[in-house]
Amino acid sequence: MADPRIGIIDKRLEKVKRVIAVSSGKGGVGKSLIASTLALTLSQKNRSVGLFDVDFTSPSTHIILGIQNVKPKEEKGLIPADAHGIKYVSIINYSGEEALPLRGADVSNALIELFAITRWETLDFLIMDMPPGISDATLDMIRFVKKIEFLVVSTPSQLAFETVKKLLKLLLELKVPLVGVVENMKMKESNFVKTHVEALDVPFLGEIPFDPKVEEAFGNANALVNTVFAKRLTDIALKVFP
Numbered sequence: 001m002a003d004p005r006i007g008i009i010d011k012r013l014e015k016v017k018r019v020i021a022v023s024s025g026k027g028g029v030g031k032s033l034i035a036s037t038l039a040l041t042l043s044q045k046n047r048s049v050g051l052f053d054v055d056f057t058s059p060s061t062h063i064i065l066g067i068q069n070v071k072p073k074e075e076k077g078l079i080p081a082d083a084h085g086i087k088y089v090s091i092i093n094y095s096g097e098e099a100l101p102l103r104g105a106d107v108s109n110a111l112i113e114l115f116a117i118t119r120w121e122t123l124d125f126l127i128m129d130m131p132p133g134i135s136d137a138t139l140d141m142i143r144f145v146k147k148i149e150f151l152v153v154s155t156p157s158q159l160a161f162e163t164v165k166k167l168l169k170l171l172l173e174l175k176v177p178l179v180g181v182v183e184n185m186k187m188k189e190s191n192f193v194k195t196h197v198e199a200l201d202v203p204f205l206g207e208i209p210f211d212p213k214v215e216e217a218f219g220n221a222n223a224l225v226n227t228v229f230a231k232r233l234t235d236i237a238l239k240v241f242p
């Protein structure tokens with residue numbers, strides 16, 4: 001029998017215009033930083049934005065944005081907390097600072113549950129910070145979040161792109177909408193990623209330089225939006241989400 005919660009998820013996301021999964025295949029490429037900063041800048045451009053941290057292994061958006069002690073309210077489901085004007089839900093609200101001792105099927109279950117109970121209401125964008133890898137969680141979300149679109153992050157490294165390419169091919173094969181690829185932590189000029197992305201007929205959205213100052217801005221949303229990193233990301237975001 002089909003899981004009845006899957007129908008509920010559609011209903012829960014009914015008033016959300018776009019669901020953007022910031023994903024990669026590869027770990028450590030800047031997904032969390034991009035998801036957090038994207039949510040922040042879109043919200044400052046007067047879009048209604050939700051940020052959903054679904055990285056069970058290393059939730060980090062709360063550290064990047066300096067979100068402490070905010071908990072969603074429970075009222076006929078879960079009402080996201082408000083943080084810097086963003087509606088915010090993180091798995092950290094359930095796991096705390098401890099590692100979450102869940103196996104594959106339990107992760108899926110917890111994720112479906114969280115989607116089924118969260119009341120996002122009306123949003124222009126729901127940004128999701130995805131776990132690394134092409135995990136069960138990724139496949140589940142493709143299956144039960146009908147509106148999902150992927151924004152894929154790579155670094156200039158051939159090694160990173162090798163894994164990113166696998167995710168892109170999978171998404172193309174499954175006909176999952178792809179916003180495109182952002183190349184992050186650029187240190188010198190190269191066309192490797194852009195050329196290979198375009199060869200797959202996937203939009204190349206732009207590049208973001210390595211910004212040695214970005215780490216100092218963690219925990220301080222005002223400082224974060226003023227980094228070179230955030231400015232470059234905002235340029236890309238305004239082009240991609242006019």
Ligand SMILES: Nc1ncnc2c1ncn2[C@@H]1O[C@H](COP(=O)(O)OP(=O)(O)OP(=O)(O)O)[C@@H](O)[C@H]1O
Nearest residue numbers: 027028029030031032033058132185209210211214
């Ligand atoms: N453009 C950049 N300039 C400088 N540092 C960056 C940049 N992008 C990301 N970083 C740094 O790289 C590290 C990894 O970033 P982040 O945690 O966002 O990656 P991730 O893809 O979410 O990792 P994981 O796969 O573990 O979830 C962090 O220390 C972050 O500060």
Ligand SMILES: [Mg+2]
Nearest residue numbers: 031032055060
């Ligand atoms: Mg991350």
